[in-house]
Amino acid sequence: MDRIVLTASEGMLLTNGEIYATRLELGDWDSPDNYREITMEEYNAILQREEDREIYDM
Amino acid sequence: MTTAEKLTKIAERMPEVYKAGQKSEYDRFWDNYQNNGGIVNGTYMFAGYGWNDDNYNPKYPIKINSCTGLFRFCKITSTKVEIDVTSSSDGTYLFHYADALIVIPKIIVNEGTTYGNWFENCTALEEIRFEGTIGKSLDIHWSTGLSMLSLASIVGALSKTVTGQTITLPTTARATYDNATISGAWDNLVSQYTNWTFAYA
Numbered sequence: 001m002d003r004i005v006l007t008a009s010e011g012m013l014l015t016n017g018e019i020y021a022t023r024l025e026l027g028d029w030d031s032p033d034n035y036r037e038i039t040m041e042e043y044n045a046i047l048q049r050e051e052d053r054e055i056y057d058m
Numbered sequence: 059m060t061t062a063e064k065l066t067k068i069a070e071r072m073p074e075v076y077k078a079g080q081k082s083e084y085d086r087f088w089d090n091y092q093n094n095g096g097i098v099n100g101t102y103m104f105a106g107y108g109w110n111d112d113n114y115n116p117k118y119p120i121k122i123n124s125c126t127g128l129f130r131f132c133k134i135t136s137t138k139v140e141i142d143v144t145s146s147s148d149g150t151y152l153f154h155y156a157d158a159l160i161v162i163p164k165i166i167v168n169e170g171t172t173y174g175n176w177f178e179n180c181t182a183l184e185e186i187r188f189e190g191t192i193g194k195s196l197d198i199h200w201s202t203g204l205s206m207l208s209l210a211s212i213v214g215a216l217s218k219t220v221t222g223q224t225i226t227l228p229t230t231a232r233a234t235y236d237n238a239t240i241s242g243a244w245d246n247l248v249s250q251y252t253n254w255t256f257a258y259a
Contacts, residue, residue, distance in 0.1 A: 003252065013259075019197070019224050021257035025248065029221040030255045 004032060012037045020046075088117035097121045097145055105130040110158075114138070122146055130154040135182075140164035143171055144190065150174035153183075162186040169193030169217055177201060184208065188215035197226035199259040204228065206238035216251050226257040 006024040008014045014021050016034045020043060024035065038046075059067075092098060100122030104114060109132040119139045122128065125146040129137065135158050143149065143165065149172040153159060160182050166189045173196040177183065183201035186208045192215045198204070204212075209231055216225060235244040248256055 003249075003256075018195075019226055019255075019257050019259075021199075021226060021259045022229060023258040025256040027221070027224075027255040028252045 003027075004030075006032055006035060008037060011040055013040070013043050015043075084115070085117070088115070092116060092118045092120070095119070095121070097123050099124045100128045100143075100146070101125075102127040102130065104128060104132050104134070107131060107133055109134055111135055125149050125152050127151045127154065129156045129159065132156050133158045135159060136161040137163065137165075140166060140189075142166040144168045146171070148172075149176070151178075152176040153180050155179045157181050160184050164189055166190050167192060167215070169220070173197070187211045191215060191217050192225075193217040193220045193223070195224045195226075197257075197259075199226045199228045199257075202228040202230045204231070204234065206235050209235050209244075210247070213247055213251065216254055218251065218253060221253050223253075224255040224257050226259055229258045231258065 004026040006014055006026065008022045014024055014035045015038055016036075026032070095118035098121070100120065101124045103120075103122070105127045109129075111134055114132070114134045116139050120128075120137075120141045122141075122143060123145045125143045126148050127150070128141075130151045131154070134156070137159070140163065143152075144167065151174070153162075154175050155178065157179055159180055162183070162185065164187050169191045170193060171190075172194045176196070177198040177200055180198070180201050182203070183198075184203045184205055186201075186204070188211050192212070196212075198212065204227075209227070212225070212227075217223075232244040235247065236242065
């Protein structure tokens, strides 16, 4: 069976809240419903929050 | 033998004595730091900018029961020896921001090993070889220069039975692999692991 392939629109990323990618080849357990597109601005804001948390963890 | 001859003889042996002292000091430090090659707590063991190729010279393979931050922020270019994390129950930030690291010759994992932020910002990494089975999600997309053999090692280590896991690779992976082999080889390789979601970032 062929994999379901998802490709992010230009300037966007696909995410399920944990993974951020421009292209996804879904495993046989996975579903497109698990993913949504976000903008790079949203992604950068998430990264900043992550970095703040990592510095706090150190 | 005259005194002059004795002094000459001693002087001749100075480099040899110096080397023996160096070896003794090397053994003293690494035997102690690596528990004579036994399992040690690896938490932040080689972390920080102060670890570099000049002072990182492990005597033994690295066997650890905790791997959090093992090489975090270090400046070494190769881990040089095999790293066995199969006894480690935690697993975050292992190579986090080790941005000079180019080679990881062997890392031994098992299906329970977790990879929380292990490779974040490992932008120089080219060579890595896994031994054992990868059974949890792993993100190595920062390493855009991974070789074909490294990619083959990563994918080849993926469990064929787990579900719900994702491998995140650099967008360069397919081209690197196909260019070093034949067109379509990457698709053929990953088609054997339909139980994994492949993400490219």
